[in-house]
Amino acid sequence: MRAFEAAARYLSFRKAADELAVTPTAISHQIRLLEDVLGLALFIRQVRQVALTEAGERLYPPLRDGFDMFDRALADLAPGPRRAAVTLTATIQFTARRLLPALGSFRERFPDFDLRLHSSNEPVDLAAGLADVAVRYGRGPFDGLVGRPLFSERFGPLCSPKLGLSGPQDLMHATLLHVEWRQPANASDWRRWARLAGMEGLAVDEGPRFSSDDHALQAAVAGHGVAIGSLILARPEIEAGLLVHPFGPVIEGESYHMLATPANMACADVRAVCAWLVESVAGFAADDQPLPAT
Incomplete structure (x- = not known):
């Protein structure tokens, strides 16, 4: 199911394989197993691209939301150090167009500590403690950092x-x-x-x-x-x-990635900010097809 969710999010077995650190063949094999269990085709396989079938389109949203709920539950339950503020760094355009409009939801959900936004088009050294979480655009790999892709541009x-x-x-x-x-x-x-x-x-x-x-x-x-x-x-x-x-x-x-050092990700507040960040971009990027001209 994790292989299907990643492949459906990217509409690419290769990108799903990169995220899960396996081969595209392994992704294809896992999806075939899931299709055999369900007795339904989930993807239309075409030359150099794949598309979701009707069954795949029905399965993807609840599966995606389910994994996000697992992440939030684990973040809430797992012990870890606490801090009064978390610094999130992102590019200037991403900060202005995605993070600032979503600040209201952050304040409602986390009234007890501050989110500090740092906007820069130059990568910030997370290992040096200049920020706790980063949103970076590119293919990676991002050495020494852990995280997940948010959406593709x-x-x-x-x-x-x-x-x-x-x-x-x-x-x-x-x-x-x-x-x-x-x-x-x-x-x-x-x-x-x-x-x-x-x-x-x-x-x-x-x-x-x-x-x-x-x-x-x-x-x-x-x-x-x-x-x-x-x-x-x-x-x-x-x-x-x-x-x-x-x-x-x-x-x-390429994709926007949410990234942090393993040490920062052990902090409950950092994980909470990461869960909020995933939620705040989910609806924004869910319908990423260009709108028709009017």
Whole structure:
């Protein structure tokens, strides 16, 4: 069941295998055993990808929620050192768009101690005690740290509906907005998008550049151009009609991970913050398909 839950969350046997530290073949074998027990197919196996069957879609939510409940129960029961505050570090955009809106639920659930948010696009040394828990984006491995993936990123073109873009060819006459990635080799940028779209001749190096993802999105909201942005973290603007994702393709990104040192994870308060963090992003990332343009 753990193999199925991970494979269903990622829609990938390989990513599930990475999380559980086994081979993709072992994941496939475990899922076959579960399908044999149930007498039902849980996945539609396609070339280089899998999709949930109707039975798999019915099984996944209660199984996911059940594992999360186990984690919370163990965190509440297990003894460990207590502390007055827990410091959670994350990227600037993740902090602004996911953690700050969820602070109210934290105060309601844990009124007796403080959550300190530290936002930085540079990784913080958890072993040095600069923070207790981190949210990091990337593939890993994260040496010396334990944790779990939260959700996978997806990137695509985002712009104001006022621009009236209807197809990729419209980009030939649009202003492209750029974000300076900290790791250019892994950038989800216009150059990478143009390769996926097969668009030769697109001026992928021209247009304003921003050091902040949020500044690029604000410029897109204002109608100053089209940005390649997170379809998950920009969901509030998409749902409000301030931004649209007018067309694909979509760049499949890496995952956000919740991480801590083993020593910190032994602390009951740290585990409680981790359980809250998993809950706060579950609904946010549950429906991570891009919304249609309006």
